[in-house]
Amino acid sequence: MDFDSFLTSLGTSFIIFVVLMCLFAWLSSKPGNTVVYYPNRILKGLDPWEGGSRTRNPFTWIKEAMSSSEQDVINMSGLDTAVYFVFMSTVLGIFALSGIILLPALLPVAATDDSIQAAGKNTTSIGTFNDLDKLSMGNITAKSSRLWAFLVATYWVSFVTYFLLWRGYKHVSELRADALMSPEVRPQQFAVLVRDLPDLPKGQSRKEQVDSYFKAIYPDTFYRSMVVTNNKEANKIYEELEGYKKKLARAEAVYAESKSAGKPEGTRPTIKTGFLGLLGKRVDAIEYYNEKIKEIIPKLEAEQKITLKEKQLGAALVFFTSRVAAASAAQSLHAQLVDTWTVSDAPESRELIWNNLNIKFFQRQIRQYVVYVIVALTIMFYMIPIGLISALTTLDNLKKILPFLKPVINITALKTVLEAYLPQIALIVFLALLPKLLLFLSKTEGIPAVSHAVRAASGKYFYFTVLNVFIGVTVGGTLFKTFKSIEKDPNSIVDVLANSLPGNATFFLTYVALQFFVGYGLELSRIVPLIIYHLKRKYLCKTEAELKEAWFPGDLGYGTRVPSDMLIVTIVFCYSCIAPLIIPFGVVYFALGWLILRNQALKVYVPAYESYGRMWPHMFLRLVAALLLYQITMLGYFGSKKFIYVGFLIPLPILSLIFVYICQKRFYKSFSDTALEVASRELKETPSMEHIFRSYIPLSLNSEKVDDDQFEDALSQASRSGSFVV
Numbered sequence: 001m002d003f004d005s006f007l008t009s010l011g012t013s014f015i016i017f018v019v020l021m022c023l024f025a026w027l028s029s030k031p032g033n034t035v036v037y038y039p040n041r042i043l044k045g046l047d048p049w050e051g052g053s054r055t056r057n058p059f060t061w062i063k064e065a066m067s068s069s070e071q072d073v074i075n076m077s078g079l080d081t082a083v084y085f086v087f088m089s090t091v092l093g094i095f096a097l098s099g100i101i102l103l104p105a106l107l108p109v110a111a112t113d114d115s116i117q118a119a120g121k122n123t124t125s126i127g128t129f130n131d132l133d134k135l136s137m138g139n140i141t142a143k144s145s146r147l148w149a150f151l152v153a154t155y156w157v158s159f160v161t162y163f164l165l166w167r168g169y170k171h172v173s174e175l176r177a178d179a180l181m182s183p184e185v186r187p188q189q190f191a192v193l194v195r196d197l198p199d200l201p202k203g204q205s206r207k208e209q210v211d212s213y214f215k216a217i218y219p220d221t222f223y224r225s226m227v228v229t230n231n232k233e234a235n236k237i238y239e240e241l242e243g244y245k246k247k248l249a250r251a252e253a254v255y256a257e258s259k260s261a262g263k264p265e266g267t268r269p270t271i272k273t274g275f276l277g278l279l280g281k282r283v284d285a286i287e288y289y290n291e292k293i294k295e296i297i298p299k300l301e302a303e304q305k306i307t308l309k310e311k312q313l314g315a316a317l318v319f320f321t322s323r324v325a326a327a328s329a330a331q332s333l334h335a336q337l338v339d340t341w342t343v344s345d346a347p348e349s350r351e352l353i354w355n356n357l358n359i360k361f362f363q364r365q366i367r368q369y370v371v372y373v374i375v376a377l378t379i380m381f382y383m384i385p386i387g388l389i390s391a392l393t394t395l396d397n398l399k400k401i402l403p404f405l406k407p408v409i410n411i412t413a414l415k416t417v418l419e420a421y422l423p424q425i426a427l428i429v430f431l432a433l434l435p436k437l438l439l440f441l442s443k444t445e446g447i448p449a450v451s452h453a454v455r456a457a458s459g460k461y462f463y464f465t466v467l468n469v470f471i472g473v474t475v476g477g478t479l480f481k482t483f484k485s486i487e488k489d490p491n492s493i494v495d496v497l498a499n500s501l502p503g504n505a506t507f508f509l510t511y512v513a514l515q516f517f518v519g520y521g522l523e524l525s526r527i528v529p530l531i532i533y534h535l536k537r538k539y540l541c542k543t544e545a546e547l548k549e550a551w552f553p554g555d556l557g558y559g560t561r562v563p564s565d566m567l568i569v570t571i572v573f574c575y576s577c578i579a580p581l582i583i584p585f586g587v588v589y590f591a592l593g594w595l596i597l598r599n600q601a602l603k604v605y606v607p608a609y610e611s612y613g614r615m616w617p618h619m620f621l622r623l624v625a626a627l628l629l630y631q632i633t634m635l636g637y638f639g640s641k642k643f644i645y646v647g648f649l650i651p652l653p654i655l656s657l658i659f660v661y662i663c664q665k666r667f668y669k670s671f672s673d674t675a676l677e678v679a680s681r682e683l684k685e686t687p688s689m690e691h692i693f694r695s696y697i698p699l700s701l702n703s704e705k706v707d708d709d710q711f712e713d714a715l716s717q718a719s720r721s722g723s724f725v726v
Contacts (some may be wrong), residue, residue, distance in 0.1 A: 006506055006509070006510065009510045009513060009514070010510075010513055013513050013514055013517035013518055014517055016517060016518050016521055017517040017518065017520070017521040019521075020521035020522060020524065020525040020527070021521065021524065021525070023525045023527065024037075024524050024525040024526070025058030025059065026058070027525070027530065028061075029058065033530060034048045034049075035533070035547075035551040036526055036529055036530045036533050036551055036553075037526060037603065037604065038603045038604070039551060039552065039553045039603075039604060039606065040076060040077065040553070040601075040602070040603055040604055040605060040606050041076075041602075041603055043606060044076070048603075061599050061603075062595065062599075064599070064602070065595050065596075065598040065599045065602065066595065066598075068598060068602055070082050070085070070175075072602065073085060073598070073601055073602065074175075074179070076601065076602050076603075077556075077601040077602070077605060077606075077607055078607040078610045079175060079176065079179045079610060079612050079613050080451075080558070080607060080609075080610060080611055080612070080613060080614075080615060081556060081601045081605075081607060082175060082613075083172050083175065083613040083615060083616050084556065084558065084561075084562070084597075084615070085594065085597075085598065085601075086168050086171060086172050086175075086616070087168070087562075087565075087616070087619050088565075088590055088593060088594045088597070089594060090164050090165065090167075090168040090623075091565070091569055091586075091590050091623070092587065092590040092591055092594060093160075093164050094157075094160055094161050094164050095572060095576075095583055095586040095587045095590065096587055097160045097164075098156065098157045098160055098576055098583060099580075099583040099584060099587060101153065101156050102153050102156070102157070102576060102577065102580045102583060103580055103581075103583060103584075105149060105153065106137075106149060106150060106153055106577065106580045107135050107580060107581075109140070109146050109149045109150075110134065110135050110136055110137060110139045110140060110146075110580075111134050111135055111139070113134075113139050113140050113141055113144065113146060135579070135580070135581055136505065136578060136579040136580075136581075137150055137577060137578045137579070137637070137641075138578070138579075140641065142641050142642045142643075143641070143642050143643065143644070144641075147638065147641055147643045147645075148645070150577050150634075150638075151638065151643075151645065151646075151648060151649065153576075153577050154577055154630075154631070154634045154649060154652065155652065157573070157576055157577070157630070158627065158631065158652050158655070158656070161623070161627050162655075162656075162659050165620060165623060165624070165659075165663070166659075166663065168616075168620075169616070169620060169663055169667050170667070172613050172616040173667050173670055173671070175613060176612050176613040176616075176670065176671065177670065177675065177678050179612050179613075180612060180674055180678045180679065181678050181681040183681070183682065183683050183684035183685075184683075184684070185683060185685065185687045185688075185692070187348075187349065187691075187692040187695045187696065188345070188346050188347060188348050188349075189323045189326060189327075189674075189679070190223075190319055190320055190321070190322075190323060190326050190687065190689070190692050191317050191318065191319050191320070191326060191346035191692070191696065192317070192318050192320075192326055192329045192330045192343050192344065192345065192346050193315070193317060193343070193344050193345070193346045193347070193357070193448060194210065194225075194315060194316045194317070194318055194341065194342070194343050195314070195315045195342045195344075195357060195358075195359075195360075195361070195448075196314065196315075196339055196340050196341065196342040196360055196361045197209065197210070197314040197315060197316065197340070197341070198340045198341070205312075206227045206312040206314075206316075207225065207227055207312075210225040210227060210316045210318065211224070211225055213341070214318050214329075217329075217334070218320065218325055218329065221320045221321050221322045221325035222318070222319075222320060222321075222325075223319040223320055223321050223689050223693070224319055224693060225316050225317065225318045225319070226316060226317040226318075226319070226693070226696055226697070227312045227313070227315075227316045228312075228313045228314075228315040228316055228317070228354065228357045228358060229307050229308060229311045229312050229313060229701070230307065230311040230313055230358075231307060231311075231354060231698055231700050231701065233303055233307070234300065234303045234304060234307045234698075234700040234701060235698075235700045237296060237299055237300045237303055237700070238300060238699060238700035239700075240296060241293065241296045241297065241300055244289050244292045244293050244296065245289075245293060246543075246545065246546075247285075247289050248286065248289035248290065248293065249543045249545065250542045250543055250546070251269045251285040251286045251289060252286060253542040253543045254269045254542055255267070255268055255269055255286065257542070268284055268285070268286060269284075269285040269286070270282050270283060270284055270285055271283065271285045271288065273288065300700075300703070301703060304700075304701050304703060307701065308701065313357070313358040314358055314360070315357040315358050317346055317696055318343075319689065319692060319693055321687075321689060323679040323680070323683075324676055324679045324680050326346075326679070327673070327674040327675075327676055327678075327679040328676060329343055330343060330344055330345045330346075330673065330674070331673040331674075338361065339360070339361035339362060340361075342361060344448075345673075345674070346696075347448060347449035347450075347451065347452070347609075347611075348449075348609055348610060349695050349696045350608070350609060351449045351450035351451055351608070351609040352448065352449060352450075352696075353443060353447065353448055353449065353450060353453065354698065356443065356446045356447060356448050357448055359446035363446065364445065364446035367444060367445050367446050368445045368446075371441045371442070371444060371445050374441060375438070375441060375460050375464075378434075378437070378464070379463070379464050379467050379468060382434070382464065382468050434461065434464065435457065435461060435559055435560045438457040438460045438461050438464070438559075439453060439454070439457040439559055441457070441460070442454075442456035442457040442460065449609075449611075450608070450609055451609045451611040451614065451615075452611075452614075454558055454559040455558075455614065455615055455618045457559045458558060458559050458560075458562050458563050458615075458618065459618060459622070461559065461560065461563035462562075462563040462566045462567075462622050462625075464563075465563055465564070465566070465567040466566075466567065466570050466625075466626070466629065469567055470567065470570055470571060470574070470629075505575055505578070505579040505582065508571045508575060508582065509579075509581070509582055509585060511571070512568055512571065512572070512582070512585045512586065512589055513585060515564070515568065515589060516585075516588055516589040516592050516593065520592050520593060520596045523596055523597070523600065524596045524599070524600075526604070529551075529553070532550070533550050533551050536550040537550060552606070553604050553605050553606060554605065554606065554608065555605050555606060555607050555608040555609075556597070556600070556601065556605050556607075558615060562615070562618075562619060562622075565590075565593070566619075566622050566623070566626060568586060568589055568590075569586075569623060569626050570626040570629060570630075571586075572585070572586030572589075573626050573627060573629070573630035574626075574629060574630045574633045576630070577634060578633075578634075578637060613671065614671055616671065617664075617667075617668055617671050620663065621660070624656055624659070624660050627656055628653055628656050628657075631649065631652040631653050631656065632653060634649060635649050635650070635653075
């Protein structure tokens with residue numbers, strides 16, 4: 001990539017960002033678009049604009065985002081979102097403090113050497129990019145004493161990271177404790193999940209087995225239990241019932257609309273009862289759906305009774321009248337054998353993966369290892385096409401492989417645009433296909449909660465992006481370009497790969513720029529959700545429920561957002577000393593991300609679950625993994641520069657491992673378990689244990705017409721001796 005292409009990439013990305021910002025300022029002020037740009041505020045019953053759209057400055061959102069407090073974020077989007085912003089601000093601080101020292105210290109040292117000119121070749125990119133080449137570590141002569149500056153800089157980046165990560169871990173730990181000490185009643189704090197129930201004793205039901213076991217251990221605080229059941233058939237009938245209810249509401253809305261649009265008596269909608277509504281007898285839609293609903297309700301109630309009585313599984317939810325008792329039970333060993341009576345914290349009812357609760361201990365272990373093998377094979381499989389993408393999407397290689405494209409590629413304007421964007425866009429599109437597969441694989445492991453599955457998928461995605469994007473692009477592109485020279489001299493492969501690092505700097509510079517200008521511009525403007533909403537509103541939606549479904553925004557999407565951020569962290573870390581100019585790009589990415597996502601968290605996204613910051617240890621470990629990769633990369637690159645004092649870097653990876661060990665020992669336990677001093681704080685009101693209990697009953701089994709006695713087989717009766725304490 002030459003200098004003109006680099007400037008074209010930056011310039012056009014910036015122009016796109018400005019256009020998208022202006023579109024956001026204009027579109028978000030239109031009353032018809034409030035549900036797209038302010039859904040979180042609307043769902044909480046707040047005024048979208050706080051003062052009216054007409055008198056509102058189009059850039060007021062910037063002031064609102066910057067002036068918002070951490071508590072504002074927690075109130076609007078929960079603690080998990082606040083923890084994500086701790087991650088963003090921590091990384092921003094690392095890059096800002098690193099840049100303050102590295103840019104003024106390293107750029108003059110690199111610029112005043114003449115290694116590139118002496119060698120007569122470029123090291124930062126393919127093409128004529130000499131001005132920026134001179135500002136990289138590639139311009140330093142081998143064995144030069146100037147390399148000391150880069151060695152000291154490597155230590156500076158590492159120690160800044162240690163300091164800010166320690167401070168971030170401590171802060172998130174305090175945030176989690178404050179949230180769990182809240183006097184608000186949260187059902188999950190009074191429940192535990194019990195898996196791996198042993199075989200039933202003769203003459204005893206599953207409910208009786210669970211009740212007798214926990215009553216014996218917790219006689220004063222045990223409330224009741226809920227045995228997990230196989231709800232597959234009940235769920236199927238329930239979904240069918242809900243489907244007919246939605247169709248009925250839609251038919252009634254169409255009928256009401258016909259009254260206002262045409263005849264006063266209106267036109268009653270009709271449907272065909274055959275295959276896909278295309279065949280069969282035509283009938284009145286409203287009457288047909290009403291009949292179907294009346295027909296299905298007794299069927300569902302009968303299936304509920306059968307499910308609760310005959311389809312009990314080897315897992316249960318156990319409820320206590322005390323938060324302390326539940327916290328203590330969740331972190332205690334209840335049976336001598338590890339594969340029986342496994343007790344853990346109960347997730348929120350909305351994030352339980354019911355199908356996974358009955359999977360046995362050793363089966364979960366086997367599934368986990370099988371999934372790891374599949375993920376490893378997936379990474380290896382993806383390494384091939386991503387390496388090819390890296391190699392083939394350079395214009396020189398496209399000309400060689402597809403010579404018929406040469407006349408088109410040689411057009412100056414088109415060549416500049418293709419060089420600026422083609423490899424990055426190809427990579428982004430390719431990566432977009434992966435997250436759903438990784439989430440599916442994580443759920444297959446037997447994980448009981450959605451938030452846990454998201455964290456597991458996020459970890460897999462991080463290692464995938466680092467191995468395939470960072471290492472794959474670097475190694476794949478280099479091997480493709482230098483295959484013949486390596487074939488002649490196989491021993492040169494280490495030097496070739498080490499020297500390839502600066503050669504890929506401009507690819508990653510433009511990749512980061514594309515992510516923060518175009519990516520965050522699309523995030524802020526919400527052009528795609530806006531278009532989809534208005535198309536659905538005009539042509540598909542007839543009821544308020546359908547409209548809400550059309551504009552409902554979902555959550556921040558941590559499973560893909562965090563790994564994408566981590567990839568940028570890894571890239572900026574690894575190139576911070578080799579090509580210090582990448583640091584400002586990292587600062588802009590996280591500063592812009594913090595600002596725009598702050599606005600989205602306060603006004604747009606609605607959290608799907610609350611794990612009280614359990615994502616932080618995951619993010620912490622990946623940040624340290626990126627730091628370790630950076631330190632090892634610098635060791636290798638200093639070695640390729642034949643710097644005899646490279647051994648001074650050996651302590652850094654060891655320090656990083658010690659740092660992780662200390663942090664995990666000091667902080668992690670409070671994330672995996674709830675401290676009893678936290679759980680013992682007083683509640684502001686006596687909890688309604690019946691409400692807490694019923695919040696966990698699956699929708700397909702929850703019926704107002706069913707008496708409590710009919711749930712007796714799977715849902716135990718309340719403990720008479722249980723007292724309502726904290």
